[in-house]
Amino acid sequence: MPRNPDIKKVLMLGSGPIIIGQAAEFDYAGTQACRSLKEEGIEVVLLNSNPATIMTDKDIADRVYIEPLTLEVVEQLILKEKPDSVLPTLGGQAGLNLAMELEETGFLREHNVRLIGTTAETIKKAEDRQEFKKTMEKIGEPVAPSQVVETVEEGIAFTNTIGYPVVLRPAYTLGGSGGGIADNQEQLVEILQNGLRLSRVGQVLVERCIAGWKEIEYEVMRDSAGNVITVCNMENIDPVGVHTGDSIVVAPSQTLGDKEYQMLRTSALNIITELGITGGCNVQFALHPESFEYCVIEVNPRVSRSSALASKATGYPIAKVAAKIALGYTLDEIKNAVTKKTYASFEPMLDYCVVKMPRLPFDKFISANRKLGTQMKATGEVMSICTNFEGALMKAIRSLEQHVDCLRSYDFTELDDEELLARLGRVDDRRIWVIAEALRRGVSYEKIHGITRIDMWFIDKLAALTEMETALEKGPLSLELLREAKRMEFPDSVIARLSGIPQEEIKRLRYENGITAVYKMVDTCAAEFEAETPYYYSCFDGSNEAEGSRGRKKVLVLGSGPIRIGQGIEFDFCSVHSTWAFSKEGYETVIVNNNPETVSTDFDIADKLYFEPLTPEDVESIVDIEKPDGAVVQFGGQTAIKLTESLMKMGVPILGTAAEDVDAAEDRELFDRILERCRIPRPAGHTVFTAEEAKKAAGELGYPVLVRPSYVLGGQGMQICVSDSDIDEFIGIINQIAQDHPILVDKYIVGKEIEIDAVCDGTDILIPGIMEHIERTGIHSGDSISVYPAPSITPAIEAKLVDYTGRLAAALHVKGMINIQFIVAGDDVYIIEVNPRSSRTVPYISKVTGIPIVPLATQIICGHTLRELGYEPGLQKKADYVAIKMPVFSFEKIRGADISLGPEMKSTGECLGIARTFNEALYKAFEGAGIKLPRYKNMIITVKDEDKQDVVEIARRFQKFGYKIFSTKGTAKVLCDNGVKAVAVNKIEQESPNLLDLILGHQIDLVIDTPQQGAERSHDGFIIRRNAIETGVTVLTSLDTAGALATSMENRAEKLTLIDIAAL
């Protein structure tokens, strides 16, 4: 069936800000789909509130709206743009939920707009628990006994009929938000109350617990003619009970025979057929490990994180094909873009093994509970490919960039055998390391399997790795042993550590004996057909397929690895745009990255893609083959920057700002010298190595001080210390992480925070705009609300900022991007930090100003000048719009994480509010972040002493909206004394009714709680904030944010003005 000619203009819904459970994979899918639609001549209107995405670029869609993903906005947008169709299946759960709402209100029918890619009926059948169960029963597909409940009592009654443990899954939530496993009634009540609140429809599924079964997923596709195929199946190493997003996943399945494989495949195809999906779909199964019994766990009638993984694992572009199917094409009409010889109606065959590992944020949330369950906690993931499982796992481990490179990276030797076995039973992110230790101690496979339920095949593979460790340790290091260690992808550094032979010697031995990495192609068809897409992975056993092409100048673009807090999708935006710009400049482009969720690892972004870890050794092996003319590191965040020195050693020139200048910006002493030379002040500070030195420095500077390790991202490990005891605690935490670099102690200055991104060509500098943070210093820039153009700086200060930026760029010989953060206190401007690379704010500022910063920087790196490119240097004219970037958090997913904001970044994503006026932009920003108030008009205010006077005005403003204010005694007294009515409530350790009861009463809209600075986690505040977050209450920990929220509520517009970014 050719494409439907009635489809001419399509509205695509994006997935909004990055949160845990809904991340970069939807930018990847959405971008691919947009390009696929445009290929067909379709006019694409895009709606997504997330400015850091590639899909919201004007070269991806025709019309781009970075607006809140709300029903009102979509309706208004449909009226404005008059699309004939809406495509909601590529925007994750957010897009799907929005489509459901549109359908339910009858708006689409009324305006003659069709849903493509799915139907409301399909969404309902797959997403509504009851409907889903009914549908499965109809076609004879088994599901675990379950019941949808709407009250806690119902839940208890049903559970009593099927017995504990039970799994609880709230309907219409992401990443299993609010779900969990309950072993007894107490747990059941707790999880159920929370889940009912979080579910959009107030429903929770109570289900027989099938924890311990094998978890198997199938990615399937169907077209309108009813043709069905399987793209990929995947097996979770962690059995059912751990969210697949937090599991180590392998593709294809390893422990299923053909009978099991085909049984589940047939089931998945039956399901997609019955649901009538046209496009992609993900089916999750639980398979009993000792019989053919299975259950369908869940179906996602849309592209998903798993489908992104399946696309990258197989080379089959699910989103692209799904978009074509939405237009009416059938699978046999769509070309396989990888082979260019076969069609989309086939099933990819892998001749390698793929391992995915989650990137969990416990290094950020030290106090958080590391336990993994049905609620996803990972912020991102890495994928690796190898000809063997051991190698794929080893590559995945070192791709995580969490100071791990082998199965010895976490040390459990201290535990006695009993403790170790107990640890085995604890499901957390370090479980495979615990298993490795158990194997070293000779614990039997059977015993480990009995406790963990992990399949013996995987346990044996872990054993093969620990046996290799032992063999390397015992020696002697024969060539055969070295070859086998490399086949299993042991990095030289680990072999060196284990064997005691210097790393350089091992490298020499390898090169002399031809033990070097070779590259194989991912071709979707196990070499059955010739493929044209150069998508490669390394292995050490076989012949090389990656030809080091010659001719054009060649650039190596280093990606940014897994998405983590502090290094998110924005760096993928930069890497991709830079790659495209290099291409335009005539370069051959080679991308190295390991993140399956991103656009940069799509097979047709660069001329060549190497899906590899971003470590010096892995990159060097690629350099050996490709011999690039240069590498660019300034777009890949800290991951790429960290490789600068190694690349220099390999003899690869760093394009753009030189390595020594990068170093100068990061090295405290060098940087201080530069500042001195430029006569730019910074907060006084010292470089120290020990807690004693730090306390001495703090004594000299006077508290409060900022303490942080150098060479980090997202303010990791950065803390404000108000006392010696704080310093002792934080230095202790910093030292837990391997720390080769010194620790910085700075005077903490209160002031306005200003951020500038600029492009410099060595002579001239271009500043697209100045951004100002709403929150005062002390809160990480990534967690602050950022406003462009800066609303409250004087012309004098502006001149100073521009002057400083120019001086710094010149002093650092910047060629390309620079990002600077300033403090403005009175008339003084201080530097906080300088990053000679692209930053988190680049996508946002380039979209708002219309200046393509990354391509510009890339052209400069290639030798052009700003003037030559037609740009007048200096600070650019302010845009006619105000754009406000709002951080978005995922605190409700991470149990035990402290949500109070500080110098360490905690947000997972962001959204944008853009409008003609500050107030409307602010309103949109809050709306986009999902903060919709008022509801119950009850709020809690409890602030530290320093804030008690400042909070009065804010409280007064909320009172005007009719808010009833509850406060602890101290705060209440100050409020009442100042004429704001406040009800005094007991602190939580006091008798009921106290603050906690109030929060658990589910009638509170908002908590304003400013925590004491310093180590305060044990206090009341922490418990209040956690409980509030876990019951879905908005919590603000900065008065500045609270003030902004009040402003936005005071200026709620009747109708929003929608702005087409592409037309700016």
Next chain:
Amino acid sequence: MKKQLKSLPVSCIILSIWACMKQADKGSCRERRARRRHTQRQKGMTNMKAYLILEDGSVLEGQCIGSARETVSEIVFNTSMTGYLEVLTDPSYAGQAVVMTYPLIGNYGICRADRESDRIWADGFIVRELSRIPSNFRSEDTIQHFLEQNDIPGISGVDTRTLTKLLREKGTMNGMITTTRYDDLDEPLRRIREYRVRGAVKRTSCAAKYVIDPSDPSEEPRSVRTARRPESLVARAGHGKRVALLDLGAKANIAESLVERGCRVGVYPCDTKAEEILADAPDGIMLSNGPGDPKENTEIIAQIRRFYDSDIPIFAICLGHQLMALATGADTFKLKYGHRGGNHPVKDLETGRVYITSQNHGYAVNAESLDPAVAVPAFVNVNDGTNEGLRYVGKKIITVQYHPEACPGPQDSGYLFDRFIEMMEVNADA
């Protein structure tokens, strides 16, 4: 003895599986042995090298697995990611050594119930890596031991992707698996080049006729699908159609697929005269898959012509499909490197639907050679446009090149067996 698996009531097989499972200790003993061997190999202690010599003179080195004897055969690759046991025991591989493109083989061990015949028919097995341990609740044996037991040589540690690319570029080649290191390749190359697959159908077919009767309560179906959903079996039971299956090297699941649908299947040796089968007055005739060059089977082709001339509904798979085409005047040709795997898209020309199919064939019917008055293409391969099935004009005959019986591979084309049953029913009504 030869067709032991098929001639035994299925219940006996199940019993023997049960017995094997009771001897699980022995199994784990074997696992330990296999693991030790592997570990030793890792440490470089023992290491019987094996070589794969191809007719173009390339030599690939690896480790010896299975039997250490030398064997010359045709080298073909299969892209299925699961189903190595079904592949090894598929009689169509007689005369060929199979390269598995999926690198990790043996992960779920050996479950005898999954065999497609009672022995390994492939002449050699070429893999990248064999699992140290099998892990599956049904596993009764390791693949290492299974190869040894069947005296089938193999080689592991081979860069199977490079080998596959070689076969793709140069076409299917002959090769030798050997543990001898030849300094002079002339002599082995001469033997390799001379090699032809001959007489394989006769070798793989059953020695004597036997019957599988589903109404016999001891005949329990072994397939997972029906085992899980007895109601579907109930729905299909009672057809009682009598099917004559001409065993040209048949996979067990062809008969199984018919039995599952309530048919009583008489299995006949390949050299059975048409008269004998027609005299038994079956409701339908099933021509099976099988090994080798179809044109070699001149006598069988002559018999099949007699079936064509009768009015009995016929369903043919793979070699059977090719022989029916040859019997009615069309021609076959050898594909460059064949289709072997579980992911080939086949389009039903009547409905436009595309099905993912299980395939294993080195020859195909030349669609150009068809007489449109006799047969017209009914199915076509979406990838390369080769013929995948025929509809015979004015006849109740459907033939397909691929494997609707699956095992290994997708079960999507099972509906063809239903169609065959419908044809028999319509015929009976008429």
